[in-house]
Amino acid sequence: RERTKGDSLVTLVVWWTLELEVVVLLGNYRSQLVERVYQWRLLRRGTNWIGDGVAGEIP
Incomplete structure (x- = not known):
């Protein structure tokens, strides 16, 4: 199977x-999620030692 270098390069990219x-x-x-x-x-x-803001952020 002959494949040109350009082809494989494009595929790779x-x-x-x-x-990515x-x-x-x-x-x-x-x-x-975490x-x-x-x-x-x-x-x-x-426990809300992080602050009261945490409670307000969760819907």
């Missing part, structure tokens, strides 16, 4: 870009 986007999206989502869960747990436990 496309895949890299897509993967997915990683960034997942990263953002995960950090938000923060939510963390705040929710604090709220459930009744």
Whole structure:
């Protein structure tokens, strides 16, 4: 199977870009999720040593 260098390069760049986007999206989502869960747990436990602002941020 002969493949030109340009072809594989384009494929590589496309895949890299897509993967990067997915990683960034997942990263953002995960950090938000972790923060939510963390705040929710604090709220459930009744500890608000982080501050009263935490309660106001959770919908």
